[in-house]
Amino acid sequence: MEAFDFTWIFALGIVSSICDAYGIxxxxxxxxxxxxxSSGSLTMIQACIIASFTEFLGAFLLGSSTAETIKGGILSVERFSDQPELLMLGMLCALVGSATWVILASRYGVPVSTTHSIVGAIIGVGISAFGGGAIQWGYSGVAKIITSWFVSPVVAGIVTAIIYLPTRYFVLESPNSLNRGIRAIPIYFFCTSLIGAFYIIYKGVPETDSDKLPVGAIVGISFGVAAGVTAFSWFFFVPWLKRRVVGKENLRWYHLLIIHFVKHRPMPPPEEPSALPEGTREMESGCRPELEEKSDTQVQKCEDWDPSAEDSQNDNSVNKEPWYTKLLKLLKRYALHGVTKDVRNLNNDKMTAIHNAAKKFDDDTEYLFSFLQVITACLASFAHGSNDVANAAGPIASIYDVWKTGVVDVTGKSPVPSWVLAMSGGAIVLGLLTLGYCVMRRLGNGVTYLSPSRGFSAELGTSLTVLTASQIGLPVSTTHCIVGAVAAIGLCNGNIRAVNWKTLGWCFLSWMITLPVVGLIAGLLFAFGSNAPNKLI
Incomplete structure (x- = not known):
């Protein structure tokens, strides 16, 4: 193969990579x-705005400078050395298979592991190209993935319960839960920032060798960062909370840094509903009030008003709008389609019994945890963008490297250009904005009732599980961990009816069929493409 041959594979690879990142x-x-x-700590729009920055910056700034072409040693790239173009085709088929499954699962609100999707696709390509003997079926390969189906949710659930239960018994159920929660907030900030700092430093900060530092040095730096964050929360955040939540003052978020210099700001009195003008008729009568005048000579009776005539006039006025105005309205409606959906499921009749089985706590105390939950969500999103972007960027980077050089990098790693990271980061954000509501609706309150304290515990438990498992070598998946953590929150209510077991069953089934389904799609595509005739006679 010569350099810059098979440009069509490279072009289709870019499209497929964008689709895969969209599904991620x-x-x-x-x-x-x-x-x-689901807990109400963030609105759908706020979550999308935050994720747009954290995911893109995590992917672009902390995205690995190299991405493994063949994930987890499942298949060796040396097998493609004689025919580099087959590696290009294989990575293309893997991207198509992974993107197809992940987008389809997202459309029906089923959380699946995108890492396992791309691994399953590569397994399918490997079997199609070299047979089953080319795949590492032992614990170093496929067996580790199967183990993660059980290890991830169980470990995350246990860690989440360890975090949530003390919070519930010592803070939420306390007779004076609000004051106790305010005193405990700095402790939670310390734990959260310690875990987040350790995670980021351990994974590697750009342009540094932080990931090569001794564990003791990383722990020391993390404790220093956590101490600074705790001091900030004690001197600024806690006084702000006391005045806003306890004192019911009209404070805004930007008063946080200057809270010691802000004078007392009482809440404005509630507005009284304005009375109807004299001489008008109630709307319930079916007559438009503005059609009635005070003067007897100008009174227009209800029977003289034809609503259909007005609707016709309105339709005519709409039809008179310029075409570009209609186009802009249409584009706006579709652009905001994903962020205007209700994903909390609080008014879902099917979930009412499950939500009622969960114990509710003081709203003001729960409000304290909403800030912590936003921080944990940002850290998890930033870390996710930096790590899982390789699921889409790795294969296209491999295709690009072979296309540019004409040879296979036998190390199994290919440099990821900045434009690939930026492209993948943008597609990830677009996927959340337009289709993310389906998974949010199914996974949050669709599994159990979530409040800010419960959501914070689930997110922190997930982060801690992933971090610890990475350190000691346990196979875990972020998706599986968050599902297990949410289920554990439901069980902490002491009532098995507080968990939607049907949804959990569908989630587990989707994990089991991910590898065979994606592998079958990618394998069949590769078999078709690699055995196609070169010329048509």
Whole structure:
């Protein structure tokens, strides 16, 4: 193969990579923010705005400078050395198979592991190209993935319960829960920032060798960062909370840094409803009030008003709008389609019994945890963008490298250009904005009732599980961890009816069929493409 041959594979690879990153945003990012939106800590629009920055910056700034072409040692790229173009075709088929499954699962609100999707696709390509003997079926390969189906949710659930239960018994159920919660807030800030700082430093900060530092040094730096954040929360955030939540003052978020210099700001009195003008008739009568005048000679009776005539006039006025105005309105409606959906499921009749089985706590105390939950969601999203972007960027980087050089990099790693990271980061954000609501609706309150304290515990438990498992080598998936954490929150109510077991069953089934379904799609595509005739006679 010569350099710059098979440009059509490279072009289709770009499109497929964008689609795969789109599916990552619609599924992985959505389940990262599902608990924050479901608990009410963030609105759907706020979550999308935050994720747009954290996911893109995480992918672009902290995206790995190299991405493994063949994930987890499942298949060696040395097998493609004699025919580099087959590696290009294989990565293309893997991207198509992964994108197809992840987008389809996202459309029906099923959280799946995007990492396992791309691995399953590569397994399918490997079997199609070299047979089953080319795949690592042992614990170093496929067996580790199967183990993660059980290890991830169980471990995350246990860690989440360890975080939530002390919070429930010592803070939420306390007779003076609000004051106790305010005193405990700095402790929670310390734990959250410690875990977040350790996670980011351990994974590697750009342009540094932080990931090569001794664990002791990383722990020391993390404790220093956590101490600074705790001091900030004690001197600024706690006084702000006392005045806003306890004192019921009209404070805004930007008063946080200058809270010691802000004078007392009482809440404005509630506005009284304005009375109807004299001489008008109630709307319930069926007559438009503005059609009635005070003067007897100018009175227009209800029977003289023809609503259909006015509707016709309104339709005519709409039809007279310029075409570009109609186009802008149409584009706006479709652009905001994904962020205007109700994903909290609070008024869902099917979920009423499940939500009622969960114990409710003081709203003001729960409000304290909403800020912590936003922080944990941002950290999880930033880390997700930096790590899982490789699921879409890695294969296209491999295609690009072979297309540019004409040879296979036998190390199994290919440099990821900045434009690939930027492209993938943008597609991830687009997937969340347009299709992420499906997974959020199913995973958040669709599994159990979530409040800010419950959502915070689930997110922190997930982050801690992933961090610890990465350190000791346990196979875990972020998607599986958040599902297990949310289920554990439901069980902490002491009532198995507080959990939607049907939804959990569908989630587990989707994890089991991810590898065979994606592998079958990618394998069949590769078999078709690699055995196609070169010329048509």
């Amino acid at each position: 945003g619609a599924n992985d990012v959505a389940n990262s923010f599902a608990s924050s939106v």
